[in-house]
Structures are given as C-alpha cells and as structure tokens.
Amino acid sequence: MFGSYIIKRILVTIPVLFGVVTVTFILMFIIPADPIQGMVGERATEETIQSIRQELGLDKPFIIQYSRYLGRLLRGDLGRSYWTRQDVLTTLLKRFPNTLRLALASMIIAILIGMWLGILPTLIRNPSISFLVDRLTMILATLFISTPVFWLGLLLIFFFSIKLRLLPACGMGGGEIKYLILPAITLATRSAAFIARITRTAMLEAISKEYIRTARAKGLPEWVVILKHALRSALIPIVTLIGLDVASLLNGSILTETIFGWPGIGRYAWEGIQRRDMNVVMGSVLFGATVFVIINLVVDIVYHFIDPRVRLVERRVFL
Amino acid sequence: MKVSLRGQGIWLYLKKGKVHLVGLVLIFLILLLALSAPFLVPFEPSSENLREACLPPDTKHLLGTDELGRDVFSRVLYGARISLVVGCGSALFSILIGFGLGLISGYIGGKIDSLIMRLVDVTLAFPSLLLAIGISCVLPRGLLAVIIALSVVGWASFARITRGIILSIKEEPFVEAAVSLGSSNTRILFIHLLPHTIPMVMVLGAMRISTFILAESGLSFLGLGVPPPTPSWGGMVSQGADFIRTAPWISLFPGMAIALTVVAFNLLGDGLADFVSPKFRKL
Numbered sequence: 398m399f400g401s402y403i404i405k406r407i408l409v410t411i412p413v414l415f416g417v418v419t420v421t422f423i424l425m426f427i428i429p430a431d432p433i434q435g436m437v438g439e440r441a442t443e444e445t446i447q448s449i450r451q452e453l454g455l456d457k458p459f460i461i462q463y464s465r466y467l468g469r470l471l472r473g474d475l476g477r478s479y480w481t482r483q484d485v486l487t488t489l490l491k492r493f494p495n496t497l498r499l500a501l502a503s504m505i506i507a508i509l510i511g512m513w514l515g516i517l518p519t520l521i522r523n524p525s526i527s528f529l530v531d532r533l534t535m536i537l538a539t540l541f542i543s544t545p546v547f548w549l550g551l552l553l554i555f556f557f558s559i560k561l562r563l564l565p566a567c568g569m570g571g572g573e574i575k576y577l578i579l580p581a582i583t584l585a586t587r588s589a590a591f592i593a594r595i596t597r598t599a600m601l602e603a604i605s606k607e608y609i610r611t612a613r614a615k616g617l618p619e620w621v622v623i624l625k626h627a628l629r630s631a632l633i634p635i636v637t638l639i640g641l642d643v644a645s646l647l648n649g650s651i652l653t654e655t656i657f658g659w660p661g662i663g664r665y666a667w668e669g670i671q672r673r674d675m676n677v678v679m680g681s682v683l684f685g686a687t688v689f690v691i692i693n694l695v696v697d698i699v700y701h702f703i704d705p706r707v708r709l710v711e712r713r714v715f716l
Numbered sequence: 717m718k719v720s721l722r723g724q725g726i727w728l729y730l731k732k733g734k735v736h737l738v739g740l741v742l743i744f745l746i747l748l749l750a751l752s753a754p755f756l757v758p759f760e761p762s763s764e765n766l767r768e769a770c771l772p773p774d775t776k777h778l779l780g781t782d783e784l785g786r787d788v789f790s791r792v793l794y795g796a797r798i799s800l801v802v803g804c805g806s807a808l809f810s811i812l813i814g815f816g817l818g819l820i821s822g823y824i825g826g827k828i829d830s831l832i833m834r835l836v837d838v839t840l841a842f843p844s845l846l847l848a849i850g851i852s853c854v855l856p857r858g859l860l861a862v863i864i865a866l867s868v869v870g871w872a873s874f875a876r877i878t879r880g881i882i883l884s885i886k887e888e889p890f891v892e893a894a895v896s897l898g899s900s901n902t903r904i905l906f907i908h909l910l911p912h913t914i915p916m917v918m919v920l921g922a923m924r925i926s927t928f929i930l931a932e933s934g935l936s937f938l939g940l941g942v943p944p945p946t947p948s949w950g951g952m953v954s955q956g957a958d959f960i961r962t963a964p965w966i967s968l969f970p971g972m973a974i975a976l977t978v979v980a981f982n983l984l985g986d987g988l989a990d991f992v993s994p995k996f997r998k999l
Contacts, residue, residue: 412834412837413834413837413838413841414841416834416835416837416838416841417838417841417842419838420838420842420847421850424850424851424853424854427854539979539982539983539986540975540979542978542982543926543930543975543978543979543982544971544975544978545930545933545934545937545950545953545971545974545975545978546934547933547934547937547950547953547954548953548967548971548974548975551953551956551957551960551967551971552968552971554960555960555964559960559961651845651846651849651934651938652845652934652937652938655937655938656957666846666849667938670849670853670938670939670940671939673853675853678849678850678853679850681846682842682846682847682849682850685842685843685846686841686842686843686846686847689841689842689843689846690841693841
C-alpha cells in the first residue's frame with residue numbers, strides 16, 4: 398500500500414514538472430530582449446545576428462522551438478551563459494552543494510532556536526511568568542518573520558564584521574565555519590520564527606491532553622512531561638513544517654547569497670539578473686523549481702511514513 | 717467555513733486583542749504618512765546635491781542623506797507609497813484572479829476544475845521569489861510589472877482556498893433548495909455561494925499584503941523593482957549596501973520602514989485570522 402502511494406505521488410509530480418518547464422520556456426520565449434544580441438554584443442551586424450538566429454532555430458515557430466527545448470532538457474542542456482560561455486547546468490551543479498550547505502546550516506539553527514522559543518513558555522510553571530515569556534517569544538517571532546532577509550544580513554555584517562571585526566562579511570573562504578555563521582543566521586531567522594509559532598501551538602494542544610495530566614499525576618518531573626511526552630506528540634506538525642521550509646530556503650538563499658557573496662545558485666541567479674544573462678536566470682529558475690518540487694515530494698513521502706494517521710486515511714480512501 | 721464578518725464584530729474583536737489593534741493603528745499611520753508625503757517632506761525625494769552626500773542624521777536631514785545627497789527621510793516617506801501600492805495592488809489582483817478561478821473550479825468541477833487545479837499546482841511548484849524574478853525579467857521594469865509578477869505568483873493560494881470553500885458548501889441544503897426552486901447557475905454562484913467565501917478570502921488577502929511588501933522589497937533589492945530614481949525601500953537598502961561602512965543610515969532606515977510595515981500587516985492579519993477561526997475565537 399505504501400509503495401503504491403509513493404508511485405502515485407511520483408506520477409502526480411511528473412505533470413507538475415512538465416508545467417514548470419513549460420512556464421519557464423514561455424517566459425524565455427516572450428522575453429523582450431534579443432538573446433542573440435546578448436551573445437554577440439552590440440557591434441555585430443544584422444546579417445551575423447540573423448545567421449546565428451537561424452542556426453539556433455530561434456526563427457522557428459513556438460511549437461518547434463518548444464519541442465527542441467524539451468529535447469535539450471532531456472539531454473540535460475540548459476544552454477550556455479552569454480557572459481562566461483560556460484554550461485549553465487554544470488555551473489549550477491557545481492554551485493548547488495554550497496547552497497545546500499548554507500540551507501542545512503540555517504535549518505539546524507532555525508530548529509534549535511525555533512523549537513526552544515516554542516517550548517520555553519510551557520516549561521515555566523509560574524503562570525504569569527510563562528504568559529510573559531510566551532508574549533515575548535511571539536513578539537520576537539513576529540519580528541523575525543517581518544524583517545527582510547537582505548536587511549538583516551546587512552545589519553549583521555555591520556555589527557559583527559565591520560564594528561566588532563569578529564566574523565568575515567563575504568564569500569566562503571576555504572570552507573571554514575566562520576564564513577558560514579552570518580549567512581546561516583540570516584537565512585535561519587524566518588524559519589526559526591515559523592518553527593517557534595508552530596511548536597508553541599502544537600505544545601499548547603499537547604499539554605491539554607489527558608495523558609499529560611496522567612504523567613503529571615504520576616509525579617514525573619515537569620521537564621520530562623514536557624520534553625518527553627508532550628514534545629513527542631507535538632513533533633509531527635513541526636517536522637512537516639521543517640520539511641516544507643527546507644524547500645522554501647531556496648527563496649531566501651537568493652537574497653542571502655547576494656548579500657554575503659556566497660557562491661551558491663542564488664548568487665548565480667543574481668549575477669544572471671545583473672548581466673541580463675537569460676540562460677542563467679531561466680536555468681536557475683528551472684533548477685530551483687525542480688529542486689523545490691523534488692524536496693516537496695520527499696517531504697510528502699517522509700510525512701506519510703512517519704504519521705500513521707495519514708496512512709490510515711489514505712488506506713480508507715483507497716478502499 | 718461559514719463565517720459572518722460584521723464590521724462591528726471585527727472591531728470589538730480587534731479592540732479585545734490589543735496587539736492586533738496596534739497593527740491597525742500602525743497601518744493607518746503609515747498610510748497617512750504616505751498620502752501626506754508631498755506636504756511633509758522637507759526636500760524633493762529625487763533632488764541630488766553632491767555637496768551634501770552621505771551626511772549623518774541631523775536636524776536638517778532627519779535620517780541623513782544618501783550617496784547622491786538625497787534626503788533619506790523624504791525618500792523613505794515616498795517609498796511607503798510604492799510598498800503600499802504594490803502590496804495592496806498585488807493582493808487585489810491575486811484575489812481577483814484566484815477568487816474568480818477558484819469559484820469556477822469549485823462550482824463547475826470536471827475537466828475545468830482539473831485544468832485550473834493543475835495550473836495552481838504548477839504555480840505553487842515554483843519557489844515564489846524565483847518565479848517573480850523570472851516574470852520580472854520578462855516585463856519592462858515599472859510599478860505595474862512588479863504588481864503583475866507578484867499577482868501571477870500569488871493567485872494560486874486564493875484559488876485553492878476559494879475552491880475548497882465552494883466544494884464544502886455547494887452540497888448544503890440551502891444550495892439544493894435554490895436549485896430545486898429553479899435558480900440559474902449564475903444566481904446560485906453569485907447570490908448564494910459567493911458571500912460565504914468572501915470573509916476567508918479577505919482575511920487571506922490582508923495577511924498576504926505583508927508577504928507582497930516583503931517580496932517587492934526583495935525584487936527592488938535585486939534591481940528588478942521600480943526603476944530609479946523613484947524611491948523604493950528595497951532599492952534604497954540595496955543602494956546603501958555599498959556604503960554600509962561609512963553611511964549605514966542609508967540602508968538602516970528604509971529597512972526599518974519595511975520591517976515596521978510588515979509587522980503592522982502581520983499583526984492585523986493574525987488578528988483577522990483568529991477572528992474568522994472559531995477555534996481561536998473561543999480562546
């Protein structure tokens with residue numbers, strides 16, 4: 398039954414990916430700037446431009462260009478950068494581990510901060526102090542959600558790199574951890590806020606359950622009741638959010654990588670935007686969207702695997 | 717999902733939850749400042765004066781000047797207009813597209829429903845900022861281009877929610893009664909079904925304004941927003957980034973303005989969401 402769910406879920410993903418490819422192609426097709434101009438520069442004659450256009454098939458109708466585009470994609474060809482003449486897919490694959498490294502580091506920070514902020518009010522027994530801490534953590538979460546990533550990055554650079562001279566502001570050096578700290582914190586704040594909110598809601602719901610009352614009545618220490626019993630049942634929505642957030646970190650990574658000069662796919666997309674290098678921009682959009690779809694697929698399958706209730710509902714639906 | 721949103725009810729609710737009221741007051745103040753910007757600003761937002769470049773905040777230039785000697789305070793006030801217009805405009809367009817398609821999808825069903833829902837799936841499959849970047853690159857730069865880019869990204873969630881509400885109520889007895897009385901499809905859709913979807917869609921719209929404001933600032937920061945010299949908060953932070961060592965105020969104040977506006981809309985959105993959710997209303 399579980400195997401059939403995975404197959405069904407993968408089959409649903411295929412038309413979505415096809416749609417993503419189509420949307421990206423339409424965007425490239427209707428682009429006002431002439432890509433040939435970008436390739437040959439402004440001094441090229443009209444004849445040269447025309448012959449390259451014919452050679453690349455850019456004078457052909459939409460449907461022919463589209464089918465050729467699909468054929469190229471199946472061969473893993475996203476075109477070449479107009480600026481550097483390097484293969485776009487090769488560059489994206491070379492840079493992707495850097496983005497992944499940043500995303501994973503920020504996810505670890507977000508989980509640590511977010512879950513701690515969400516659990517903290519429930520750990521305090523004094524109702525008035527707990528209420529105060531709860532309000533403060535939620536205000537902090539709202540601030541984290543509302544702060545633009547690129548501005549926060551600049552503030553961190555200003556304080557930790559320029560004023561205190563503690564951490565490097567730009568690049569990833571030779572891969573040392575110190576280069577990762579500021580971009581990872583910047584990227585983590587928004588996710589941390591969402592995790593804090595969902596943890597708080599899930600924990601409030603969990604501690605109102607009868608088995609928690611039973612655990613307390615047995616005389617278990619409060620931290621055991623909260624961290625062992627309540628947190629365990631609160632974990633499912635938290636894990637789901639974390640999974641979905643890994644994919645959305647790709648969004649924030651464009652801005653964070655731009656600010657910190659982090660050589661990932663976000664920075665590559667930004668370089669493409671600056672140079673109006675459409676193969677790079679659209680290649681990055683397509684690559685990012687594909688990764689996004691695949692991560693969501695994996696999260697769905699993992700969620701299906703860890704939550705028996707979902708499996709039960711699915712089984713009823715299938716039956 | 718049947719919720720009545722009477723003005724008085726919302727007002728009483730927002731008054732009870734003081735934090736949400738703070739959001740409403742802040743939005744009102746920001747709106748007031750944006751509208752009265754031409755009367756409040758001491759300098760033209762685009763007028764350059766290189767002799768006064770990168771001056772720190774003082775009594776003449778309340779928030780300092782940028783690298784071209786432009787008054788940061790004046791530009792922040794004018795920048796509010798762009799952020800609010802893009803935020804509200806994108807929410808409005810997204811609602812119009814998503815609401816319309818969601819209504820059709822939920823009510824008609826069948827192949828049209830499948831087609832619209834596949835479009836929703838594809839739109840939601842893109843990381844939103846990436847898709848907005850792709851669209852912004854295609855359109856000629858300007859205010860309308862940003863609104864279109866964000867609306868194309870934002871309509872899908874409205875369509876999905878509207879469809880969900882329509883599906884949940886179209887089998888209700890009052891709809892069956894309308895059908896048996898011989899009401900036309902248009903009448904059932906617009907008189908009987910549509911009013912039930914409005915509260916939830918409006919709340920989602922209010923919550924989304926903050927997301928659109930953040931996205932606009934992100935696009936402007938990347939150089940894909942409203943072109944200079946029109947002041948936009950994201951663009952101002954971007955310009956100031958090169959001078960963060962010597963003149964941090966150029967980036968500091970527009971960034972604060974973005975955060976404050978987004979906080980205000982988030983507070984109001986949270987309040988409205990709590991109001992329409994019976995589970996939270998009991999608390």
